[in-house]
Amino acid sequence: MERLKKRWGITSNLQAVIIFIVFAITGSASAWISRPFCDWVGIYKEDFGAVWFTLIRLLIIFPIYQVLLVAIGAIFGQFRFFWNFEKKMLKRMGLGFLFKD
Helix, strand or coil: EEEEEEECCCCCCCHHHHHHHHHHHHHHHHHHHHHHHHHCCCCCCHHHHHHHHHHHHHHHHHHHHHHHHHHHHHHCCCCHHHHHHHHHHHHHHHHHHCCCC
């Protein structure tokens, strides 16, 4: 746990637990929200097949997850951690141009 706290730049076990809770809530919420969104847009497994439907849904879940991660992190008082986490992840994906340093 100490290695993870050092890597993430956090100071307490409570903060680590809060971060894990935010990750869990965000993952579940983004998957839950993507279902009605797919229905609204008209994306159904029967129309696309299981493989294409899953790929499309994952592409939909990804941006929802990014937004929810920062929002839910802010609700739990960890906005700075999750904002920095997002910027670091998006920079690694080649989207660093979205942020000014």
